[in-house]
Amino acid sequence: MTKLTHTQDIWQARYAQSSPLSQIDPLVARLMGHRSVRAYSDRAVEDDVLLQAIAAAQSASTSSNLQAWSVVAVRDPAKRARLSALCGNQRHINDAPVFLIWLVDWSRLRRIAATQDQPSDGTDYLESYTVGVVDAALAAQNAAVALEALGLGLVYIGGIRNHPEDVAAELGLPSGTFALVGMSIGYPDPARPADIKPRLSQATILHNETYDSAPEQAAVAAYDAAMVDFQRAQGRGDLPWSATAVQRVKGPGSLSGRERLRDALQNLGLPLI
Amino acid sequence: MTKLTHTQDIWQARYAQSSPLSQIDPLVARLMGHRSVRAYSDRAVEDDVLLQAIAAAQSASTSSNLQAWSVVAVRDPAKRARLSALCGNQRHINDAPVFLIWLVDWSRLRRIAATQDQPSDGTDYLESYTVGVVDAALAAQNAAVALEALGLGLVYIGGIRNHPEDVAAELGLPSGTFALVGMSIGYPDPARPADIKPRLSQATILHNETYDSAPEQAAVAAYDAAMVDFQRAQGRGDLPWSATAVQRVKGPGSLSGRERLRDALQNLGLPLI
Numbered sequence: 410m411t412k413l414t415h416t417q418d419i420w421q422a423r424y425a426q427s428s429p430l431s432q433i434d435p436l437v438a439r440l441m442g443h444r445s446v447r448a449y450s451d452r453a454v455e456d457d458v459l460l461q462a463i464a465a466a467q468s469a470s471t472s473s474n475l476q477a478w479s480v481v482a483v484r485d486p487a488k489r490a491r492l493s494a495l496c497g498n499q500r501h502i503n504d505a506p507v508f509l510i511w512l513v514d515w516s517r518l519r520r521i522a523a524t525q526d527q528p529s530d531g532t533d534y535l536e537s538y539t540v541g542v543v544d545a546a547l548a549a550q551n552a553a554v555a556l557e558a559l560g561l562g563l564v565y566i567g568g569i570r571n572h573p574e575d576v577a578a579e580l581g582l583p584s585g586t587f588a589l590v591g592m593s594i595g596y597p598d599p600a601r602p603a604d605i606k607p608r609l610s611q612a613t614i615l616h617n618e619t620y621d622s623a624p625e626q627a628a629v630a631a632y633d634a635a636m637v638d639f640q641r642a643q644g645r646g647d648l649p650w651s652a653t654a655v656q657r658v659k660g661p662g663s664l665s666g667r668e669r670l671r672d673a674l675q676n677l678g679l680p681l682i
Numbered sequence: 683m684t685k686l687t688h689t690q691d692i693w694q695a696r697y698a699q700s701s702p703l704s705q706i707d708p709l710v711a712r713l714m715g716h717r718s719v720r721a722y723s724d725r726a727v728e729d730d731v732l733l734q735a736i737a738a739a740q741s742a743s744t745s746s747n748l749q750a751w752s753v754v755a756v757r758d759p760a761k762r763a764r765l766s767a768l769c770g771n772q773r774h775i776n777d778a779p780v781f782l783i784w785l786v787d788w789s790r791l792r793r794i795a796a797t798q799d800q801p802s803d804g805t806d807y808l809e810s811y812t813v814g815v816v817d818a819a820l821a822a823q824n825a826a827v828a829l830e831a832l833g834l835g836l837v838y839i840g841g842i843r844n845h846p847e848d849v850a851a852e853l854g855l856p857s858g859t860f861a862l863v864g865m866s867i868g869y870p871d872p873a874r875p876a877d878i879k880p881r882l883s884q885a886t887i888l889h890n891e892t893y894d895s896a897p898e899q900a901a902v903a904a905y906d907a908a909m910v911d912f913q914r915a916q917g918r919g920d921l922p923w924s925a926t927a928v929q930r931v932k933g934p935g936s937l938s939g940r941e942r943l944r945d946a947l948q949n950l951g952l953p954l955i
Contacts, residue, residue: 420737423737423740423741424737429733430730430733430734433734433737434734434828434831434832436709436827436828436831437734437735437737437738437828437831437832440737440738440741440742440824440827440828441737441738441741442741443741443742443743445743457703459888460702460703460884461703461706461707461710462710463884463887463888464693464696464697464706464710464713464714464884465710465713465714466887467696467881467882467884467887468696468713468714468715468716468878468881469713469716469823469826470716470718470826470837470838472838472840473840473927473930474879474923474927475927475930475931476881476882476887478887479886479887479888479889479893480887480888480889481889481890481891481892481893482888482889482890482891483891484890484891485891488891512893515931516895517886517895517898518927518928518931520895520898521902521924521927521928522928522931522932524899525924525925525928527928527932528932528933529928529931529932530931530932530933530934531930531931531932531933531934531936531937531941532931534934534937534940534941534943535943535944535947535954536843536937536940536941536943537931537937539815539843539862539943540840542812542815542816542819543815543819543840543862543863546815546816546819546820546823547819547822547823547826549820550742550819550820550823550824551713551823551827553742553743553820554709554713554824554827555707555709555710555713558707558709558710559707559710564743565743565745567745567746567813567816570809570812580889580892580893581892581893581894582893583893583895586893589812589816590816605741606747608740608741608749609740609749611733611736611737611740613752613790614736614739614740614749614751614752614753615732615736615752615753615754615755616752616753616754616755616853617754617755617757618754618755618756618757618758618761619754619853619854620752620754620785620853620854620855620856620859621854622789622790622793622856625790625793626797629794650747651794651798652798654746654747654748654791654794655791655794655795655798655800655802657746657748657804658748658788658791658795658802658803658804658805658810659795659800659801659802659803659804660801660803660804661803661804661807661955663804664804664807664809664810667807667809668804668807668809668955670807670808670809670812671808671954671955674808681808681944681954682934682941682944
């Protein structure tokens with residue numbers, strides 16, 4: 410993994426543009442240096458690392474302090490292989506020593522409400538699903554930052570939503586929980602480094618006072634060109650980003666089975682009223 | 683704001699337990715030191731700070747690199763006052779110099795698809811909503827980490843979902859976008875410091891190999907006691923956490939109007955099939 414220490418280098422890698430800043434805070438530079446890691450060394454993940462990552466995760470904000478999330482850590486190789494198959498055969502789930510599965514978890518507060526003989530019907534609503542997804546995502550991202558600080562690499566796995574009921578059975582999840590996103594973690598293999606992927610310009614993403622799509626067309630054209638360069642350098646074809654992205658959203662058939670997520674959540678005790 | 687530099691102190695503050703670790707990585711300790719900041723000094727937020735926060739946000743992982751989010755930065759005091767009213771009159775939205783609103787944004791890819799004469803029906807699905815919520819939350823949390831590194835404080839505002847259509851009108855949002863979560867940011871007022879709030883024990887949140895709720899009952903009882911101590915020290919009553927939390931989820935009437943989120947999203951061009 411190339412160490413980028415200079416403001417210009419890291420901005421160039423992330424935006425394919427020269428930096429408008431002469432200096433970046435060292436921690437911000439580390440965040441900007443994130444890349445998904447899919448190749449791992451043989452080194453095991455120490456228990457202390459997991460303790461720190463979860464402590465970071467729990468320190469993220471959580472809506473009304475409800476803490477509507479949980480996480481399952483899977484080390485068992487046979488279990489990881491079964492989960493990999495359910496995620497569309499993603500080899501890095503087999504390869505990484507630990508697979509974390511971040512859960513939306515309303516089962517905990519339902520159990521607590523039951524011990525108090527109180528209803529918990531609010532957890533059935535789309536709003537509560539949204540709260541649980543945000544809570545779990547904030548937690549996961551804090552863990553990601555902590556893991557990278559501790560020298561590990563990781564990749565998020567959306568494929569965990571391909572077969573939600575089967576994943577729930579594999580993990581023994583109670584009704585009211587849902588495996589939102591996976592995360593393969595391990596120490597990066599120095600022989601197979603990952604690169605920083607460029608992103609759309611800030612002009613496309615950041616809006617001042619009101620939403621403004623005016624800069625978008627030119628920015629997307631420039632980004633398409635930058636991504637073609639990036640992919641060519643990696644030997645991964647030369648389709649423009651905008652063409653690839655549009656393919657991913659063209660219809661239900663492009664959603665890898667996740668077009669039935671509503672039914673799956675209903676089956677998992679989350680009706681999303 | 684008390685600076686906690688010792689492993690035992692920070693673990694005690696976060697978990698109301700003695701630390702199982704003798705040492706914590708400095709960045710993890712900073713993440714563990716997060717607290718929501720609702721009182722700000724007069725110092726303005728520099729443009730360079732926002733540039734760095736958004737660069738950090740964009741460097742977070744994003745599903746299939748679709749980048750299905752945007753953010754609106756509101757500085758205008760009158761606009762912040764109107765948004766504060768829509769969020770249930772949260773005074774810190776008026777007080778903080780900048781209010782960031784993190785958006786699920788499928789309008790961008792819909793516009794891009796339209797220029798290619800391609801459909802984008804996949805964006806109508808609950809799966810795509812989920813992707814957008816995760817993308818926006820990961821981005822927001824990276825920004826939060828960056829802002830705290832730069833000396834700022836922040837608080838997330840879920841109240842932005844109280845009146846989604848009105849918020850969309852105020853921000854000029856196109857169909858296919860949704861204001862997921864707000865974030866008031868500014869330099870903390872040193873005269874009104876915030877404290878680290880304890881969380882549930884790791885035994886409640888982290889599950890090994892399979893979900894296990896066995897440690898939960900004892901852990902929640904201990905947490906209730908810790909939170910009563912914490913609230914008393916802050917002069918904020920002595921209701922146990924579990925009682926307060928159950929009140930928040932008892933039914934649609936406890937969701938601050940957000941029980942109609944499904945209808946609101948439909949009105950905003952996100953039918954969530």
